[in-house]
Amino acid sequence: MRMTSIRQSWLNIPADSHFSLRNIPFGIISTASDPRRRPAVAIGDYALDLFEFSNSGGFRQSGFTNTAVFENSTLNAFAALGRAAHRMVRTYIQDIFAASGPYPDLLERNHPLRERALLPLASVQNHLPLEIGDYTDFFVGRNHAYNCGVIFRGPENALNPNYYHVPVGYHGRASSVVISGTPIKRPVGQILPDPTAVPKIPVLAPTQRLDYEVEFAAFIATGNNMGERINVNEAEEHIFGYVLMNDWSARDVQAWEYVPLGPFTAKNFGTSISAWVVLSDALEPFRTKPLARPAEAGDVLPYLQEGNEESVYDIKLQVVYQTAGGDKAVVSKGSTKYLLFSFAQMIAHHTVTGANLRPGDLIASGTISGEDSGSLGSLLEKSQAGKVHIAIGQSTRTFLQDGDTITITAAADDGSGAGLVGFGELNGTVLAPDY
Amino acid sequence: MRMTSIRQSWLNIPADSHFSLRNIPFGIISTASDPRRRPAVAIGDYALDLFEFSNSGGFRQSGFTNTAVFENSTLNAFAALGRAAHRMVRTYIQDIFAASGPYPDLLERNHPLRERALLPLASVQNHLPLEIGDYTDFFVGRNHAYNCGVIFRGPENALNPNYYHVPVGYHGRASSVVISGTPIKRPVGQILPDPTAVPKIPVLAPTQRLDYEVEFAAFIATGNNMGERINVNEAEEHIFGYVLMNDWSARDVQAWEYVPLGPFTAKNFGTSISAWVVLSDALEPFRTKPLARPAEAGDVLPYLQEGNEESVYDIKLQVVYQTAGGDKAVVSKGSTKYLLFSFAQMIAHHTVTGANLRPGDLIASGTISGEDSGSLGSLLEKSQAGKVHIAIGQSTRTFLQDGDTITITAAADDGSGAGLVGFGELNGTVLAPDY
Ligand SMILES: [Ca+2]
Ligand SMILES: [Ca+2]
Ligand SMILES: [Mg+2]
Ligand SMILES: [Mg+2]
Ligand code: NI
Numbered sequence: 001m002r003m004t005s006i007r008q009s010w011l012n013i014p015a016d017s018h019f020s021l022r023n024i025p026f027g028i029i030s031t032a033s034d035p036r037r038r039p040a041v042a043i044g045d046y047a048l049d050l051f052e053f054s055n056s057g058g059f060r061q062s063g064f065t066n067t068a069v070f071e072n073s074t075l076n077a078f079a080a081l082g083r084a085a086h087r088m089v090r091t092y093i094q095d096i097f098a099a100s101g102p103y104p105d106l107l108e109r110n111h112p113l114r115e116r117a118l119l120p121l122a123s124v125q126n127h128l129p130l131e132i133g134d135y136t137d138f139f140v141g142r143n144h145a146y147n148c149g150v151i152f153r154g155p156e157n158a159l160n161p162n163y164y165h166v167p168v169g170y171h172g173r174a175s176s177v178v179i180s181g182t183p184i185k186r187p188v189g190q191i192l193p194d195p196t197a198v199p200k201i202p203v204l205a206p207t208q209r210l211d212y213e214v215e216f217a218a219f220i221a222t223g224n225n226m227g228e229r230i231n232v233n234e235a236e237e238h239i240f241g242y243v244l245m246n247d248w249s250a251r252d253v254q255a256w257e258y259v260p261l262g263p264f265t266a267k268n269f270g271t272s273i274s275a276w277v278v279l280s281d282a283l284e285p286f287r288t289k290p291l292a293r294p295a296e297a298g299d300v301l302p303y304l305q306e307g308n309e310e311s312v313y314d315i316k317l318q319v320v321y322q323t324a325g326g327d328k329a330v331v332s333k334g335s336t337k338y339l340l341f342s343f344a345q346m347i348a349h350h351t352v353t354g355a356n357l358r359p360g361d362l363i364a365s366g367t368i369s370g371e372d373s374g375s376l377g378s379l380l381e382k383s384q385a386g387k388v389h390i391a392i393g394q395s396t397r398t399f400l401q402d403g404d405t406i407t408i409t410a411a412a413d414d415g416s417g418a419g420l421v422g423f424g425e426l427n428g429t430v431l432a433p434d435y
Numbered sequence: 436m437r438m439t440s441i442r443q444s445w446l447n448i449p450a451d452s453h454f455s456l457r458n459i460p461f462g463i464i465s466t467a468s469d470p471r472r473r474p475a476v477a478i479g480d481y482a483l484d485l486f487e488f489s490n491s492g493g494f495r496q497s498g499f500t501n502t503a504v505f506e507n508s509t510l511n512a513f514a515a516l517g518r519a520a521h522r523m524v525r526t527y528i529q530d531i532f533a534a535s536g537p538y539p540d541l542l543e544r545n546h547p548l549r550e551r552a553l554l555p556l557a558s559v560q561n562h563l564p565l566e567i568g569d570y571t572d573f574f575v576g577r578n579h580a581y582n583c584g585v586i587f588r589g590p591e592n593a594l595n596p597n598y599y600h601v602p603v604g605y606h607g608r609a610s611s612v613v614i615s616g617t618p619i620k621r622p623v624g625q626i627l628p629d630p631t632a633v634p635k636i637p638v639l640a641p642t643q644r645l646d647y648e649v650e651f652a653a654f655i656a657t658g659n660n661m662g663e664r665i666n667v668n669e670a671e672e673h674i675f676g677y678v679l680m681n682d683w684s685a686r687d688v689q690a691w692e693y694v695p696l697g698p699f700t701a702k703n704f705g706t707s708i709s710a711w712v713v714l715s716d717a718l719e720p721f722r723t724k725p726l727a728r729p730a731e732a733g734d735v736l737p738y739l740q741e742g743n744e745e746s747v748y749d750i751k752l753q754v755v756y757q758t759a760g761g762d763k764a765v766v767s768k769g770s771t772k773y774l775l776f777s778f779a780q781m782i783a784h785h786t787v788t789g790a791n792l793r794p795g796d797l798i799a800s801g802t803i804s805g806e807d808s809g810s811l812g813s814l815l816e817k818s819q820a821g822k823v824h825i826a827i828g829q830s831t832r833t834f835l836q837d838g839d840t841i842t843i844t845a846a847a848d849d850g851s852g853a854g855l856v857g858f859g860e861l862n863g864t865v866l867a868p869d870y
Contacts, residue, residue, distance in 0.1 A: 134610050139696060160694050161635040166625055170696040171606040171703065175569050175791045176661050185662040187788030190601055190736065200596040204736050204787070226611050226705065227620040227869065250788065259595050261574060261605040262697025268606065268790040270661060301625065301639050352639070353622030353685065355703040356610045434662065 006418045008099040010108045011118075013044035018411050018422025020044075021097055022285075024090045025276035025423070026075055026241065029124040037073035037127050040119075041093055042276050042424070047124045048093070048107075052117040058106060062092040074131045075277065079221040079240040080359035086221070086240065086279050126275035128179050129243070130219050130360040135177055135271070136350060137215070137247060137364045138169035142291050142340040144213075144367040147381040164297035167304070167341040167349040169366075172247075173268035177362065180274050180426045186210055186402060186433040187269040189253035202256060206433035209251035209386065210400040214319055214377035214408055216336040217245040217364035218343045219277055223357040230357070232348035233307050238357065239343060241277040244317075244408050244426040245364050248272070251380055251399070273362070274408075274426040282421050286412040288314040291340045303352060304345045311342035315412040315423075317368065319377075324403025327393030331382065334375035336410065338368050405429040441853045443534040445543045446553075448479035453846050453857025455479075456532055457720075459525045460711035460858070461510055461676065464559040472508035472562050475554075476528055477711050477859070482559045483528070483542075487552040493541060497527040509566045510712065514656040514675040515794035521656070521675065521714050561710035563614050564678070565654050565795040570612055570706070571785060572650070572682060572799045573604035577726050577775040579648075579802040582816040599732035602739070602776040602784040604801075607682075608703035612797060615709050615861045621645055621837060621868040622704040624688035637691060641868035644686035644821065645835040649754055649812035649843055651771040652680040652799035653778045654712055658792040665792070667783035668742050673792065674778060676712040679752075679843050679861040680799050683707070686815055686834070708797070709843075709861040717856050721847040723749040726775045738787060739780045746777035750847040750858075752803065754812075759838025762828030766817065769810035771845065773803050840864040 009021045019025065019042040029040045029047055038051035050070040053059070059067045066085065069078040078085070095101050096108075107113055139145055142159075145168075149158030162168065187210075190202045221240035224230050230238060247267060254266030287310035299305070319332035341349070346363055367377040376382045379399050382390055389396040397404070411422030444456045454460065454477040464475045464482055473486035485505040488494070494502045501520065504513040513520070530536050531543075542548060574580055577594075580603075584593030597603065622645075625637045656675035659665050665673060682702060689701030722745035734740065754767035776784075781798055802812040811817045814834050817825055824831040832839070846857030 134608060162625075162627075162637070162691055162694065165635075165637050166692050168692070168696055169699050171608055171699070173569060173606055173790055174609070175658075175793050175796070176789075178661070185789055188664075189788040190597075190784075192597075199731070199733075200600075201733065202597070202600050202736065204738055207788075223610075226613070227866075229623075229869075253788065256597055257601050257603070258695065258697075259597065260693065260697070261603055262693075262695070264604050264606070265784065265788040265790065268785075269788040296634070298634075298636065301637065303639055349700065350703075353624040353642075353688065353700040353704040354611075354620055355608055355700065358610050361610070431662075434664075 006416065007094070009097045010099045011044050011046065011097055013419065016420065017044050018420050018424050020419025020421065021094055022418050023278060023282050023421045024093050025278045027129050027276045028074060028127040030127065031119060031124055039070045039072070039075055039078065040124070042121065043097055045121050047119045047121055049117045049119055056113050056117065061103060061106070062088070064088050064092065075129050076131050076360040079130060079219060082222050083237055083280065087281055090279055090281060126179055128177065129275065129277050132174045132177050132362045133358045133360050135172040135174040135362040136169050137172045137366060138167055138346050139366040140167050140339050140341040140346065141366045141368040141377065143338055143369040143371060144377055144381065147369060147376070151380070151385045164293060165300065167346050169346065169350065170262045172271065176268055177271045177273060180272055182272060183429045183431045184248050184270045185431045187250050187253070188433050188435045189250055189265050190256055191252045192256040206435055207250035207252055208399065210430060211249045211251050211379045212400070212406045213247040213249055213367040214317055214332065214334065215245035215247055215364045215367060217243050217273060217362055219243070220357045220359055220361040220363065223359060223361070224351055226356040227354040229354065230347050230351045232304055232344050235344035235347035236280060238347060239280050241279040242283065243277055244274040244410055244423045246272040246406060246408055246426055246428060247364065272426060272428045274423045276424055278421060278423055283313045283412065285414050286313045286315060286421065288312060288337050290342055291338060303348055306342065306344055311344060312337045312339050313412065315410045317408065317410045320407040321392050322405040322407070323392050323395045324401060325395060327395040329392045331390065332374065332376055334368055334370040334377060336368060338370050339365055400430050402430050402432040441851065444532045445534045446479050446481065446532055448854065451855065452479050453855050453859050455854025455856065456529055457853050458713060458717050458856045459528050460713045462564050462711045463509060463562040465562065466554060466559055474505045474507070474510055474513065475559070477556065478532055480556050482554045482556055484552045484554055491548050491552065496538060497523070499523050499527065510564050511566050511795040514565060514654060517657050518672055518715065522716055525714055525716060561614055563612065564710065564712050567609045567612050567797045568793045568795050570607040570609040570797040571604050572607045572801060573602055573781050574801040575602050575774050575776040575781065576801045576803040576812065578773055578804040578806060579812055579816065582804060582811070586815070586820045599728060600735065602781050604781065604785065605697045607706065611703055612706045612708060615707055617707060618864045618866045619683050619705045620866045622685050622688070623868050623870045624685055624700050625691055626687040627691040641870055642685035642687055643834065645865060646684045646686050646814045647835070647841045648682040648684055648802040649752055649767065649769065650680035650682055650799045650802055652678050652708060652797055654678070655792045655794055655796040655798065658794060658796070659786055661791040662789040664789065665782050665786045667739055667779050670779035670782035671715060673782060674715050676714040677718065678712055679709040679845055679858045681707040681841060681843055681861055681863060682799065707861060707863045709858045711859055713856060713858055718748045718847065720849050721748045721750060721856065723747060723772050725777055726773060738783055741777065741779055746779060747772045747774050748847065750845045752843065752845045755842040756827050757840040757842070758827050758830045759836060760830060762830040764827045766825065767809065767811055769803055769805040769812060771803060773805050774800055835865050837865050837867040
């Protein structure tokens with residue numbers, strides 16, 4: 001699988017494009033002239049409108065017959081067809097765009113269809129790629145879990161006793177998962193102004209500790225029946241693809257509300273995801289090992305033991321912080337590989353008691369931090385819970401201020417010259433509270 | 436509102452029916468001869484098939500023109516029309532069934548339509564009444580929270596410092612919410628066999644502490660936009676109606692996994708709800724005050740302060756435990772009134788940071804226990820975490836065994852003679868684990 005022959009495209013794809021010929025991520029678009037939501041793939045600086053392409057007979061030579069899925073306003077039906085279908089369509093689209101490919105008449109030389117179906121990315125509006133039935137957020141970025149534990153409980157008790165055994169996760173809010181570019185209003189919530197005071201009397205106020213969390217997330221393709229478990233070694237077959245996630249979090253609200261049932265209003269006001277779903281197949285060349293387990297942690301239980309040691313992906317993450325005043329800095333450079341458990345393990349655990357997953361369910365890793373201070377995935381860690389001021393050009397920050405914009409990008413490159421496999425840009429701007 | 440003139444029906448409605456003329460709950464049914472899922476109301480021992488009734492012109496004199504909602508396989512579109520529409524339809528159906536009512540030709544004297552549309556309840560299959568976008572479980576049954584706190588932390592620290600200020604809640608699993616009658620397979624999960632051992636090494640095993648939780652739950656009719664709050668005094672207008680809930684819980688799994696992000700696999704394997712949604716209007720006569728706040732707790736924050744002191748309903752709850760061997764006992768008699776916060780307060784809090792609710796969202800109270808040992812809503816409380824054996828006829832139990840059936844019923848009666856407003860029966864049987 002690692003031996004990729006380098007194919008070129010007849011389309012001019014910039015070398016630094018996240019959407020190389022070996023990516024072909026799927027999304028949902030609309031345009032000013034056609035507001036219908038419809039499936040598309042991104043390639044170079046363009047989106048190929050799959051509704052238009054399919055209706056114009058684009059798939060007639062593909063062997064793929066379920067083209068009705070491209071008439072939908074979400075990718076759920078396409079995802080539910082399973083990985084063999086995704087592979088067939090992705091490979092075919094690669095053939096369509098390949099230089100000296102097998103189907104030059106279908107698009108390359110078909111200028112009227114190129115005009116209709118190959119749309120500049122700058123002209124398309126993205127929408128949520130799938131309808132999300134349930135959204136689950138895990139907490140398997142061990143470095144983040146450890147850093148937060150040190151801040152709140154000290155290094156001795158940083159990780160809870162269950163941490164190395166249980167891929168810890170919780171159910172999040174599906175309704176407020178939004179697409180990149182959606183502004184996030186600073187939430188107003190219950191906050192305890194002085195945690196040391198007795199009695200503890202909260203106030204209602206705009207959060208003073210608004211944070212981002214850099215996460216990686218998988219969309220489910222095919223689910224399971226309630227009462228059935230998904231085997232860890234079959235779990236990847238249930239994944240459609242991946243997106244970047246920013247799990248906006250109000251740390252002061254979270255601290256007051258989260259005992260004993262976990263975060264609720266501190267996180268359910270908005271969660272942003274990137275627009276283009278990168279298929280599992282496109283990430284195959286970038287497999288690597290997850291975080292090592294300390295010897296004293298022992299093995300995971302058998303239902304979490306994977307055959308493939310290279311169970312995570314090394315996709316480089318970058319976070320750019322731009323202040324309302326226009327100052328700008330790269331505040332983090334990390335990788336999606338810093339996970340203690342893989343997505344296959346998360347899925348096996350998610351279904352261990354019999355919970356049913358459905359096509360379109362979204363499963364996120366939890367915040368991903370690397371090993372050093374330059375690769376942290378949240379301001380909570382970077383500012384040491386507000387104690388350290390972070391330089392953003394001429395400005396400093398501890399937590400997010402109104403008007404600030406966070407932009408997360410991620411791309412994988414194995415140096416093969418075959419181009420990047422990237423996720424584009426996930427951004428969101430903080431709006432002033434409505435209070 | 437409390438002065439109800441007692442109307443009789445031309446239909447023979449047994450005096451102990453939960454579905455009196457003043458109830459008219461909505462559900463989704465299918466039949467052996469017509470497997471299409473379609474809306475219906477329950478009345479006496481019958482379901483009125485609203486698809487058939489509407490298609491036969493049943494609503495022509497009603498003033499209700501959105502009858503297309505009765506062609507759907509869920510009640511979401513009907514719910515989304517808002518309370519004025521629900522009221523119009525419920526009142527009209529009451530007129531249809533009223534003795535000496537205004538429309539005797541529509542159904543009472545229309546025997547062919549009665550044959551087609553008025554189906555014996557015993558002949559209909561119920562399905563989930565609404566498609567649930569997000570399911571949220573609160574924890575506002577103060578007696579339950581206190582009882583559990585005493586078991587785990589002792590009476591001094593039974594309730595956490597946030598408890599009287601925050602309507603504590605968490606996001607649950609929407610995919611595994613199932614209709615009454617669905618069997619529940621005993622889950623297999625991560626359990627710590629000896630919580631005192633060092634190091635803590637879990638095993639994978641069928642839960643030994645399978646429990647039920649008696650809850651009351653509201654379906655959302657109309658939602659809010661992300662970033663907007665729902666005012667506590669307008670929140671009831673957003674409710675479609677109510678159902679009973681059994682939140683099956685694996686206590687041993689829960690104890691091991693729930694720190695720090697709350698229950699996950701211990702509760703996401705199945706949650707049962709009753710079939711017929713009782714509209715808010717039908718419950719108006721049964722309003723009462725919620726649990727009193729102790730003086731030292733002070734007031735709730737202004738965003739939770741309600742104009743109406745009678746903010747909860749007094750609906751009598753009953754739990755029947757039937758063992759696999761056929762022993763049977765009433766194990767609890769309670770009421771839905773034992774809540775610290777009302778559903779209006781839960782909704783105001785749910786949206787305080789800007790989370791958007793959608794039509795069909797399900798919001799549950801958390802376990803409801805009364806003041807004494809005869810009104811407890813879970814086996815955890817009743818068995819004192821497994822220490823006390825509960826007599827069920829000739830058998831005893833601490834937690835659920837395979838083959839056991841839990842049946843929750845609830846009905847309100849104000850003694851007016853106008854009949855019961857009830858929820859029918861919510862039952863589920865435990866199946867042996869698949870392990
Ligand atoms: Ca998170
Ligand atoms: Ca519960
Ligand atoms: Mg979030
Ligand atoms: Mg449950
Ligand atoms: Ni009244």
